Amino acid sequence: MKPKYLLPVVVFAQFSGTSLWFALNAVLKDLHKLYPDTSNFLSSMTSSVQLGFVIGTAIYAVLTISDRFSPVKVFVYSTLLAAFFNLLIVWIPVSFKELLIIRFAVGFFLAGIYPVGMKIMADWYDKGLGRALGYLVGSLVLGTSFPHFIAFFSLSIHWQSVIIATSIIASSGALLMFLFIKDGPFRKKAGRFNPKSIIASFKNSSFKTYSFGYFGHMFEVYTFWAYVPIIIQQYNQHSSYSFNISLWSFLIIASGLIGCVLTGEFSAKFGSAKLAFGCLSFSLICCLFSVSFSQVSPFVFITIMLVWGMSVAGDSPQFSALISQNTNPEYRASSITIVNCIGFAITIISLQILQFATKYITDEYVYLILAIGPVVGLISTFKSTFEVRYKV
Template sequence: MTPQQARIPRHILPVLVLAQFAGTSLWFAVNAVMPDLQRELGWPASAVGPLTSSLQFGFIVGTLVFALLAIADRFSARKVFLFCALAGAACTVGAWAMVAHYEALLAWRFLTGVFLAGIYPVGMKIAAQWYTRGLGGALGLLIGALVLGSASAHALRALSGTLPWPTLMLGVAALAAGGGLLLFFGTGDPPHAHARVTTLQWRALGALWTDGRVRASVLGYFGHMWELYTMWVMVPLVLATRLQGPDLSWAAFWVLGAGVIGCAGGGWVALRWGSARVASAQLATSGLCCLATPWVIEAPALWFYGWLVLWGITVSGDSPQFSTLTASNAPPQAVGSVLTLTNSIGFGISIVSILLFVSLAETISLGALLPWLALGPALGLWAMKLLVREEAQHS
């Protein structure tokens, strides 16, 4: 540990991780209880699609507005995180109160997505302020918390037979609000924070295209996003070829939750090996998992489940390192805005990918369809060549 890192209180990282997990739990609050709502309200199975897309679209709009207005760089990041966590929790309570009205539920989920723009990327900006060195390890744990929170929707679905859906929704709202309060009162101003800017940072946002290093990590991230969320959506369909009911939900939780290993383990390795090489290695492995689909989707159980767990580990594990590289190379006064805009574009790509693959899955077998997800990793690996080469030269 460097002298600089030694001055950081030990509780900071656990607080950031817990707050990020709690805040991002809002993401799948409704998805987890959709089977119950469909039974009680008579909604078709297709209702979950627009609800998921509504939140994703809200997140894209929110991150775009936050980036263009430099919200996370012009105002206290802790206050932004707190406000958005409380507002997102209030939206979830609103969704609970008006759950029988589908159009109102769509609106509440859209607003929840908008406020999530002040939680996920802002949490990464706060971590970047605290951990000017060893950021890959810190973000590995931070995004690992997001992955676990995302996977927990499947665990909640498995438990939905014992927990009533209002309890789950209100519990998630309380958890998110608690996360915002925990981060605000559990941390102070980072010792290495740059002075807040007073003007918009549109020129700095151009670093996504004009700075070769930022462009490399951003394009790598975009390739990763083409694969990530579509893989998460398709995993239950893959598991449904062998499992059903609670067994399927628990298996999906373990497959997607395995991403914590890739995030945390990758962060630890990146401290010694470099973020670019760790991200590229995991991206290449997940791409190979895409290409392997035709051979392992009908293989014996050991190969089938081993393949899915490896894919779950690596499809998420590269994300913290892409964020680390972007945060490290972006203009210091605009880190929050650059990360937020990158998230906005990345999630836009993920929506296109999800809609395309879900539509094609109706007429094309999974074994023939899923290998095309490897296009994203292929693009990402091509873009990352510059950063990988620089790390190799300095090792």
């Protein structure tokens, strides 16, 4: 029997742990003043964390760390290590290169937080996994939007205080996980190190189908989040009405929390596959509507953006549930982690493609590039979605 506090504790621990990933964005301007001669500061800082996460997930997956050892302990130790490296920025003066290495290390140990949190949920939820992951992934989405919330209120917060606070919050989440959460009853401990388990997972047709659906989702979601402020700014330039960029960036990205929760709540009734397919369809439609943004009313523009924000994130927990349920339980964590690894590597490629395209394609048409993601996801999952009704 699952304890009543299981879901809120794991969700809080996930949010607090991943706050190390995003909270630094709120103080990047102040931090940049310490390195005035550095160009592309924001992109360099972001890329270092993303690269650390990609390499971290690859190593965690290949070594099957969360399958061979207690996933709860892996989560706790990874969170504490990430929090420790985060604090190094405050404790010791560092050069810009050392700062990048520290952020890389934070990203590396985040590989033991985000995908492992999903593994812990999968070990506890034989049924209702889609709902549980809806709240879990929703917490990550809320963390992504939080820096824009801080920017809206123009809070004057010393950057060292933010770093210390995020490390304390992350550590408190790890402590709660350690004290209250045990490994789930559906966990199957893996045997000796077996890197072939990763290849074996992709031989499962259902696993491969939903993995490619997830890859399509990842091509779109992080690049969309990164460009939300720019899309709003571009609309303001063509409209007599001016949206507050920080406030609406927060609301649009945070609306993904609603999408995750809604798909989670309805997953048992409609099935995770159909809900994921529906979210991909809506995000594709919104993406296609982007060509008319300069011509629509403020109400239509912001409505489309909010729907885009909800749909672009709402499919993530359902794809994660489907991937988890279609892999060998003994190597579930490794399978989830390697899919995360590939997915986040795709986000880096997507960001670079769109950034390059903005030099040659007008603002009106450039965001059509993001449609590549949902199109690939829809093609990959169409047959399986409408042949069989999956319930999670």
